[in-house]
Amino acid sequence: MINGRDPVADAGQQRRVFNLRAVAMVLFVIAMLGVAVYRLVQLQVLGHRNYAQAAHDNRVRIEPVAPPRGLIYSRNGKLLAENIPSYNLVLVPADVHHLHKTVQELTQLLHIAPADVRHFEQLRLSTPSYRAVPLLTQLSQSQLARFAVESYRYPGVHIQARLIRHYPYGRLTVDSVGYVGRINAAELRQVNADNYAGTDYFGKRGLELAFQHQLHGKVGYKVVKVDAAGRPLGTLQSQLPVPGRDLVLTLDMGLQRVAQKAMKGWQGAVVVMNPRDGAVLALVSNPTFDPNWFVNGISEQRYSKLLGNPSKPLWNRALAAAYSPGSTIKPFIALGALQAHVITPQQQIYAGPYYIIPGDRTRHKFWDWTPYGHGMTDLKKAIEQSVDTYFYPVAYAMGIQTIDKTLAKFGFGQLPDPGLPGESAGVLPSPKWKEHSQGQSWYPGDTVLMGIGQGYMQTTPLQLAEAVSTIAMRGHGHQAHLLRAWRATPQGPLHSLAPKALPVARFGNPSFWSDVIAGMHAVTASPYGTSYRAFHGFPLPVAGKTGTAQVFSFHTNPFAHRGKIPFRLRDNALFEGFTPIDKPRLAVVVVVEHAGDKLGPASIIARKVMDYWYTHQSQIDMPLSQLAFQPMKPRKHHGNCGPQGAAHSRTAVCHALS
Numbered sequence: 001m002i003n004g005r006d007p008v009a010d011a012g013q014q015r016r017v018f019n020l021r022a023v024a025m026v027l028f029v030i031a032m033l034g035v036a037v038y039r040l041v042q043l044q045v046l047g048h049r050n051y052a053q054a055a056h057d058n059r060v061r062i063e064p065v066a067p068p069r070g071l072i073y074s075r076n077g078k079l080l081a082e083n084i085p086s087y088n089l090v091l092v093p094a095d096v097h098h099l100h101k102t103v104q105e106l107t108q109l110l111h112i113a114p115a116d117v118r119h120f121e122q123l124r125l126s127t128p129s130y131r132a133v134p135l136l137t138q139l140s141q142s143q144l145a146r147f148a149v150e151s152y153r154y155p156g157v158h159i160q161a162r163l164i165r166h167y168p169y170g171r172l173t174v175d176s177v178g179y180v181g182r183i184n185a186a187e188l189r190q191v192n193a194d195n196y197a198g199t200d201y202f203g204k205r206g207l208e209l210a211f212q213h214q215l216h217g218k219v220g221y222k223v224v225k226v227d228a229a230g231r232p233l234g235t236l237q238s239q240l241p242v243p244g245r246d247l248v249l250t251l252d253m254g255l256q257r258v259a260q261k262a263m264k265g266w267q268g269a270v271v272v273m274n275p276r277d278g279a280v281l282a283l284v285s286n287p288t289f290d291p292n293w294f295v296n297g298i299s300e301q302r303y304s305k306l307l308g309n310p311s312k313p314l315w316n317r318a319l320a321a322a323y324s325p326g327s328t329i330k331p332f333i334a335l336g337a338l339q340a341h342v343i344t345p346q347q348q349i350y351a352g353p354y355y356i357i358p359g360d361r362t363r364h365k366f367w368d369w370t371p372y373g374h375g376m377t378d379l380k381k382a383i384e385q386s387v388d389t390y391f392y393p394v395a396y397a398m399g400i401q402t403i404d405k406t407l408a409k410f411g412f413g414q415l416p417d418p419g420l421p422g423e424s425a426g427v428l429p430s431p432k433w434k435e436h437s438q439g440q441s442w443y444p445g446d447t448v449l450m451g452i453g454q455g456y457m458q459t460t461p462l463q464l465a466e467a468v469s470t471i472a473m474r475g476h477g478h479q480a481h482l483l484r485a486w487r488a489t490p491q492g493p494l495h496s497l498a499p500k501a502l503p504v505a506r507f508g509n510p511s512f513w514s515d516v517i518a519g520m521h522a523v524t525a526s527p528y529g530t531s532y533r534a535f536h537g538f539p540l541p542v543a544g545k546t547g548t549a550q551v552f553s554f555h556t557n558p559f560a561h562r563g564k565i566p567f568r569l570r571d572n573a574l575f576e577g578f579t580p581i582d583k584p585r586l587a588v589v590v591v592v593e594h595a596g597d598k599l600g601p602a603s604i605i606a607r608k609v610m611d612y613w614y615t616h617q618s619q620i621d622m623p624l625s626q627l628a629f630q631p632m633k634p635r636k637h638h639g640n641c642g643p644q645g646a647a648h649s650r651t652a653v654c655h656a657l658s
Helices: 007-046 048-057 099-110 114-125 141-153 185-190 206-210 212-216 253-262 300-308 326-339 379-384 388-398 400-408 431-438 444-450 461-472 511-525 601-615
Strands: 059-065 079-091 133-136 157-166 179-182 201-205 220-226 232-239 246-249 268-274 279-286 349-351 375-377 483-487 543-549 572-579 586-592
Touching: 059 232, 079 099, 079 141, 099 114, 099 133, 099 141, 114 133, 114 185, 141 157, 179 206, 201 206, 201 212, 206 212, 253 268, 253 279, 253 601, 268 461, 268 601, 326 379, 326 388, 326 400, 326 461, 326 511, 326 543, 326 572, 349 388, 379 388, 379 511, 388 400, 388 444, 400 444, 461 511, 461 543, 461 572, 461 586, 511 543, 511 572, 543 601, 572 601, 586 601
Parallel strands: none
Antiparallel strands: 059 220, 079 133, 079 157, 179 201, 220 232, 246 483, 268 279, 268 586, 349 375, 543 572, 572 586
């Protein structure tokens, strides 16, 4: 024993305590394992059906949120292109069990057109199966009611409220603003498809196409909890899209309306510009059509009717139609002749009823527009009375190289970069061009006809407007443009765009401009002027030039009796002009197709445009800083986009209806 304690007894006591602790630990572990096994059996066996159903019924889906398309305004803040709410029927292919059968049944239930079904199939092939694809847009109230009753039968099919494009002025702006249509597979391949997820529309024409990227914005997304039928149960997370930019155009709707009304009953075009900066104030092509027809897909019957219309309403005559300029080319020829010292302003040339090229064995006669001729004629009289037999010998003496060099200074035959959407370059013919395009040599008669704007030369109304604006500014022209300013947000600042100066048209003597403009002034101010009747009494001095362009040449004496000429073969009438002469602020070009021998329709239309401009100058020239934007009008059919006022906000986003 040690200190009265038995070592053997102590060791035995310690072993008993250790054994009891070990047994307790083992029992604890066994109990925990039993609880775990019981919970596992409960989850995997007893509660399997309930939890499996819950997991199936509560899936998460990421849905793209299309950005609101930027709005388009006139120079005075009038709304030209807006977004209005509408109901769409969409399918998520991954959630639809029998896609083909479902589409067939929905087609019968809602009377969906075959064209809509074809568009759906095309779009579906280029869209991930987990994303919604629109089958029908702009559902009517009756279609909404029919689907609501039967919706339980169609998992993966639901209604979405979306913003669709609308053009309040319809036909009045289609040739400048253009229109959007439903996006197709080819267009999706040209852009970042991720940024166009959920987007239904794409620019098809005009500024809607030219500024597609700026107007589109940036896509957003939302994480949605959905049930087995694809119906949303709630939004877990979202990121708002970035709206597209708003555009402010140079167009004045008052001038636009007056110009289009003046063209009623005529085919042709009107272009109105501010020559000081190239701003296009009005752009009219007549006849025209309603762009709203194309937004959700035009019917085959209506489209066929438009295509078959002999008046070609789909053709943008102001930008794409190329016309012989006729006598409107004479001021430009005169400037080239003065520069080349072919004539002087005071020099008189005998202008008889016809002209024969010196040495021409055939003695072919190039006729004047009057059978009596004009006698001795100087430059001012030649422009004032549009004397063909003055400009025939002048053009012949200049030669085609000098003529082409002169006209090229004014942009004829050239396509500006960047130009307006759909703009044509026209034709500035040359011997090389004729050999290449016609397979023929250039003849002296071709040069003679260039002097009066006939033959092969062709120009667009917009080109002619730019060219006469360059004359108005004494060689310092500006490129025509339709965009005045833009803004990123409704509350953001307006960013104005600086005008783009064209290459200066230089001539040796600055007085040449005054000499030519004096003749153009006489056109409207002299009783002998070809446009005197139309402009008599206008309060400001106008410099102008009329033109008559043959559509078909008879190659005979134009004064011989030819009987009744078919409408499509009648001459076109043209007018170009600007006012005031000293400080030009308005340039107008009018083309009236097949006017025939009717007196001055183009000049009369131009006068109506100038009258409106004169009485509304302060409104048209309103500074950008004073611009007040027209609010959208509330609409009854606003869907699930919140209150009517909020539905039209550019930041409003229409979510899927539950």
